[in-house]
Amino acid sequence: MTWAGLAGFEGPALLFTGEFDLNSPPSAVAACAELFHRGTFVEQPGAGHCPWADDPGRFVAAVASFLV
Incomplete structure (x- = not known):
């Protein structure tokens, strides 16, 4: 049900992580961004879990x- 809800969301979504985030690794966050029609993935170089x-x-x- 969650996956269908995400796939049905039509608005823009920003998924942001740090390059060295062990809690939300960039590969996992990038994969989640692909679930949105208008998902944008940003990986902040040199940052950890609190970019x-x-x-x-x-x-x-x-x-x-992203907001502009």
């Missing part, structure tokens, strides 16, 4: 560009 703390400027720039 906003590792490089706030890069994180804000990536999220802001």
Whole structure:
């Protein structure tokens, strides 16, 4: 049921992870992004599980560009 719900979602979705995130590895997050019609996957280089703390400027720039 969850997969069908995600596949039916028509809005844009941003799935964001850090390059070294062990909790949400980039390969898993990228695969989840593919479940959305308008999914966007972003992997922040050099970041771990808290990319906003590792490089706030890069994180804000990536999220802001998605929202615009």
